[in-house]
Amino acid sequence: MSRRLLVALASLAAGLGLVLWACSARAEDRAAPRFLGVYRCSAYCPCARCCGRWARHRRTASGIPARGALVAVDPRVLELGSRVHVQGVGPRLCADTGRAIKGKRLDVLMPTHAQARRFGVKWLGVWEVEEE
Numbered sequence: 840m841s842r843r844l845l846v847a848l849a850s851l852a853a854g855l856g857l858v859l860w861a862c863s864a865r866a867e868d869r870a871a872p873r874f875l876g877v878y879r880c881s882a883y884c885p886c887a888r889c890c891g892r893w894a895r896h897r898r899t900a901s902g903i904p905a906r907g908a909l910v911a912v913d914p915r916v917l918e919l920g921s922r923v924h925v926q927g928v929g930p931r932l933c934a935d936t937g938r939a940i941k942g943k944r945l946d947v948l949m950p951t952h953a954q955a956r957r958f959g960v961k962w963l964g965v966w967e968v969e970e971e
C-alpha cells in the first residue's frame with residue numbers, strides 16, 4: 840500500500856470518528872453558552888509557512904479539510920469536534936491542533952496568509968456553544 844493511500848485512509852478514519860462524535864454529542868441537553876475564559880488567540884492559514892509539511896495535505900488534525908470556520912486548539916483543553924464562540928470572530932469548530940497551541944490558546948484559521956498576519960495576537964473571550 841502506498842504512503843499516500845495510508846495517509847488518505849487515516850484521514851478518512853479520523854473524519855468518520857469526528858462525525859460519530861458529533862452525532863453522539865447531539866443527544867446531550869442544550870445548555871446556555873458556557874464561558875470558558877480568555878484565550879490567547881493567534882491566526883494561521885493552510886500555507887506552508889503556517890503549517891509546514893502538513894500544508895501539502897490541506898487537512899486538519901481531525902481529518903477534515905483546512906478551510907472554513909475552524910480553530911486549532913489544545914485537545915486536552917478543548918475537545919476536537921466541539922464548537923466555540925470566539926469574541927469578535929464568531930462560531931468556530933475545534934478541528935485542528937498545532938505544535939505551539941498548548942493550554943488556553945487558540946489558532947484561528949484564515950483563508951489567506953495576509954489575513955492571518957493581520958489578525959496578530961489577541962486575548963479574546965471564548966464560550967462553549969451547543970451545535971444546532
Ligand SMILES: [Zn+2]
Binds near residue numbers: 887888951
Ligand atoms: Zn499562512
